Amino acid sequence: MSASPAGRVPQTLATAEAARDVTADLLLIPVWKRDDAGAELAALDSAAGGVFARLRSRGDLTGKAGECVVLPDLPNVAADRAVCVGLGEPGELSRAVWAKAIRTGVRKATGKADRTVAALLTKEVAEAVGLRNAAEELASAAVIAGAGPGLYKKEPKRFPLQSLTAVLSDTADVQPAEDSLERGAKIGAAVNLARELVDxxxxxxxxxxxxxxxxxxxxxxxxxxxxxxxxxxxxxxxxxxxxxxxxxxxxxxxxxxxxxxxxxxxxxxxxxxxxxxxxxxxxxxxxxxxxxxxxxxxxxxxxxxxxxxxxxxxxxxxxxxxxxxxxxxxxxxxxxxxxxxxxxxxxxxxxxxxxxxxxxxxxxxxxxxxxxxxxxxxxxxxxxxxxxxxxxxxxxxxxxxxxxxxxxxxxxxxxxxxxxxxxxxxxxxxxxxxxxxxxxxxxxxxxxxxxxxxxxxxxxxxxxxxxxxxxxxxxxxxxxxxxxxxxxxxxxxxxxxxxxxxxxxxxxxxxxxxx
Missing domain, CATH: 3.40.630.10 (Zn peptidases)
Structure with a gap:
């Protein structure tokens, strides 16, 4: 057993770059259960040729809490693929709901080694949960999702992420988000220590x-x-x-x-x-x-x-x-x-x-x-x-x-x-x-x-x-x-x-x- 209390944790960073331009293996996109997409998702949808609007109209993207819709390819978006993560009704978003939703989304990337993940952290999420709380839970989820109980398997089913990027719409939010990402990664590593000892x-x-x-x-x-x-x-x-x-x-x-x-x-x-x-x-x-x-x-x-x-x-x-x-x-x-x-x-x-x-x-x-x-x-x-x-x-x-x-x-x-x-x-x-x-x-x-x-x-x-x-x-x-x-x-x-x-x-x- 490793002496480290943490194990491997991904590199964390924050950026105010446009979500469509962020390079990653997986882009996490939070989606509300409502017709109004919100400014950040609307901009992304415009770049991708209206794919989200079409999914909405067909009922394939509802935004229901816990729903995950995987999009293997988005036109004009740098990320290799995307996962839309449902948050439910805007007035019902709590820290616990956000944490569960984002853990569900991140797990889509941890089936292979050395994956990079970017997550769109919208202004509405930051207002509902708190910017620092949202970033902390995002990083914690990224660390926790990369570890599982298969400690003795010849071929593991879960792998730590290589990096995690929080994508913000305001440059003023970058530094506090980065601080919170670092904090969240440490807490996630501590949770994984407890999990490993039990497993x-x-x-x-x-x-x-x-x-x-x-x-x-x-x-x-x-x-x-x-x-x-x-x-x-x-x-x-x-x-x-x-x-x-x-x-x-x-x-x-x-x-x-x-x-x-x-x-x-x-x-x-x-x-x-x-x-x-x-x-x-x-x-x-x-x-x-x-x-x-x-x-x-x-x-x-x-x-x-x-x-x-x-x-x-x-x-x-x-x-x-x-x-x-x-x-x-x-x-x-x-x-x-x-x-x-x-x-x-x-x-x-x-x-x-x-x-x-x-x-x-x-x-x-x-x-x-x-x-x-x-x-x-x-x-x-x-x-x-x-x-x-x-x-x-x-x-x-x-x-x-x-x-x-x-x-x-x-x-x-x-x-x-x-x-x-x-x-x-x-x-x-x-x-x-x-x-x-x-x-x-x-x-x-x-x-x-x-x-x-x-x-x-x-x-x-x-x-x-x-x-x-x-x-x-x-x-x-x-x-x-x-x-x-x-x-x-x-x-x-x-x-x-x-x-x-x-x-x-x-x-x-x-x-x-x-x-």
């Missing part, structure tokens, strides 16, 4: 290999890095995390990455569940439930990707990323149902299901973030990400993150509001879940302070209430990403496998936190 199988991705990869790219981009192994975790009394890993031949790791560019300002902690493979332990999963469990470290992958982006963007903020890395395997020394575990915090946990292991890992790592140590000072705010429960997928489906807000010591949910705003700014989707104290008693144990599972129903909430035991009064939000972290099948806008969900939101959150 690689457990034979390649295990606690030591992830820690080695993190340490290598941290050194390359200037992140502080501390790796805690078996002995250090025993010294830290991480009995809960260590129990989960007990049945594995691979030793556990906790990786702590530090980006401390915020001076004396507060510290944001990002905590990720990193079960690099989850067999379920003695509560063994069936074959169907286990085959994709390389994805059970998507929370840690998102944290590592976000930290790479935060460092690459040199954000003026203090952020510490924690990845709790274990394998949940079956052996003679596996932890057992009925065991009582001693967490780092001192809370005892009765184990009633060894497949509810992610919360046991997070219990110790959250406490590390709360108390701090040689790796970092105590956190002032915490967000954790975990592929924690199937119950959250049942509740929200496969495209939405479950957000579980902790209550601040002053009784408010101010931190949740900031996290929610970061989701809105990133274009990722979250839904606030209940955190009523009525769920807390469902974890009461007769033999320990708490048990690791509640009854069958409300499992996503009882899992979050379990985690709440370990954050004290620090403002905290739990994000259950079990649904959107992994795709079984490729869609028009993204390949199957890891999605990198959470990376964009964490970058937006860190950026706002630094202000």
């Amino acid at each position: 690689r199988p457990a034979e390649d991705i295990y606690p030591e290999s992830v820690a080695d990869r993190a340490a290598a790219f941290a050194a390359d981009i200037g992140l502080g890095c501390e790796v805690l192994g078996q002995e250090e975790l025993e010294a830290e009394r991480c009995g809960s995390l260590l129990a989960v890993n007990r049945g594995s031949s691979r030793p556990p790791r906790v990786v702590v990455l530090s980006h401390l560019k915020g001076g004396d300002g507060p510290t944001l902690a990002l905590v990720g569940k990193g079960v690099t493979f989850d067999s379920g332990g003695l509560s063994l999963k069936p074959n169907e439930g286990m085959k994709d469990m390389k994805c059970d470290m998507a929370g840690s992958a998102a944290v590592l990707g976000a930290m790479a982006a935060i460092a690459g963007l040199n954000l003026p903020v203090n952020v510490v990323g924690y990845a709790g890395l274990v394998e949940n395997m079956v052996a003679g020394n596996s932890y057992k149902l009925g065991d009582v575990l001693q967490t780092r915090q001192g809370t005892t946990v009765e184990v009633l299901n060894t497949d509810a292991e992610g919360r046991l890992v997070l219990a110790d790592v959250l406490d590390m973030a709360v108390t701090g140590g040689s790796w970092a000072k105590p956190a002032d705010r915490i967000v954790d990400l975990a592929t924690l429960t199937g119950a959250c997928v049942v509740a929200l489906g496969e495209g939405v993150v479950g957000g579980f807000p902790g209550v601040n010591s002053d009784g408010t949910e101010e931190w949740w509001a900031e996290v929610q705003a970061a989701f809105e700014a990133s274009g990722e989707e979250v839904w606030r879940m209940p955190m009523s104290d009525s769920f807390k008693s469902l974890l009461d144990s007769e033999v320990a302070d708490v048990k690791n599972v509640g009854p069958r129903y409300g499992g996503a909430v009882t899992a979050a209430k379990f985690l709440e035991h370990f954050v004290g009064t620090v403002p905290w939000v739990h994000l259950d990403i079990a649904g959107p972290a992994f795709r079984d099948k490729s869609g028009a806008d993204m390949a199957s496998g890891g999605t990198g969900v959470g990376v964009r939101t964490l970058v937006k959150l860190a950026e706002a936190f630094g202000k």
